[in-house]
Amino acid sequence: MDLFTHRARKDPTGRPLAERMRPRDLDEFVGQAHLLGPGKLLAASPDGTVALPSLILWGPPGTGKTTLARILATRAGAFFAQLSAVSAGVKDLREAIALAERERGEIGRRTVLFLDEIHRFNKAQQDALLPSVEAGVVTLIGATTENPSFEVNAALLSRCRVVRLDPIDEPDLRILIDRALADRTRGLGAIPIDCPDEVRAELSRAARGDGRRALNTLEVAVQIARPGEDGRKRVDLPVLEEALQHKTLLYDEDEHYHVVSAFIKSMRGSDPDAAVYWMARMLDAGEDPLFVLRRMVIFAAEDIGVADPRALQLAMAATEAFRFVGMPEGWLPMTEAAIYLATAPKSNSALTTSSAARAAVAEHGALPVPKHLRNAPTPLMKEMGHGAGYLYPHDFAGAAVAQEFLPEKLVGRRFYEPREAGHEKTIIERLRWLAERRKGPLP
Secondary structure (H helix, E strand, O other): OOOOOOOOOOOOOOOOHHHHOOOOOOOOOOOOHHHHOOOOOOOOOOOOOOOOOOEEEEOOOOOOHHHHHHHHHHHOOOEEEEEEOOOOOHHHHHHHHHHHHHHHHHHOOOEEEEEEOHHHOOHHHHHOOHHHHHHOOOEEEEEEOOOHHHHOOHHHHOOOEEEEOOOOOHHHHHHHHHHHHHOOOOOOOOOOEEOOHHHHHHHHHHOOOOHHHHHHHHHHHHHHOOEOOOOOEEOOHHHHHHHHOOOOOOOOHHHHHHHHHHHHHHHHOOOHHHHHHHHHHHHHOOOOHHHHHHHHHHHHHHHHHHHOOHHHHHHHHHHHHHHHHOOOOOHHHHHHHHHHHHHOOOOOHHHHHHHHHHHHHHHHOOOOOOHHHOOOOOHHHHHOOOOOOOOOHHHOHHHOOOOOOOOHHHOOOOOOOOOOOOHHHHHHHHHHHHHHHHHOOOO
């Protein structure tokens, strides 16, 4: 089926339960009350329509990004065209935009272009969207699980409103589960099923805010459940755990923060065994591996820093390796990184140096740049003394020059205090040597 076929066709058989139960209107949509409640950003007006600017829907998997985009497009009376940044390229974008131009010119209908996983588009591909979004040829709705501040370029981001979707809470997940069990047309209501409240509650918790996961797990559980004497399929806790493929672990919001804290503190305390244990706890409980990797990247800079500059390289390499191989093999580079970070020499000098420098900026504001450090690209600037007296370090032995690089008010201030750890021991010796050289006569 062409992505841009105008007329909807009958759904093929065998679609997953989560797809069959996809909400068709805002009345069926659950969760995201901060966006859809009365008076909220995406709430429908009394006539049933919604204002629809270009949007970036940012949230975890299974929170309704695609569903919400479809519903908003329908409410706005727009044609809905969908692409996935995983497989689409600039050629696909151009075809979609050409179709949107025909829709606008021949029918007078606007087009919503839904771009799933927009963060996977590179800068050139994102730039290709700009003219059409700017001209209103398409209303862009991008979906991403990644922070758009880092993954979407600034020009495109400035033309869109970022909307944050939260994990679906357990009461709303329970609504989805109960609805799927009761619906005889799209759901499982036509199948005799015995699914006690305790199982539904456990499924709501185990889905961890992911509606798709809740419904897919329910579908698997019903498939593997055996009929009882009354002919009804019995979905009990052992069946649910089999459907989940692992024992359900306690991992609510509070536990999330506790386990993350234990993971960071174990690495900071140089305990590789504890570090990999807490990492396993997070991943087995369904934590996003990229969240764990981001914490390791931050840790490498904050708690190791220049005591071992390779730590940051390894954390970034583990992130790229995970993106390349995915799970379950992604466990291996993640474990390698956790072991390395835990056993590396520790220094928080990057953190303390950054804090001290920022404090000086906050205290003194924008101090003038010393004239000898200023750029002098024009004759007038040279006449004003810009660049005069600058000593080019490479003209001196050891690149050591008796020259001041801080603003006058900060002369003598030290922001960087290296620790006696790892590579920083070498840096301490280098700084001492430079200080001695600057005291003596220059060649």
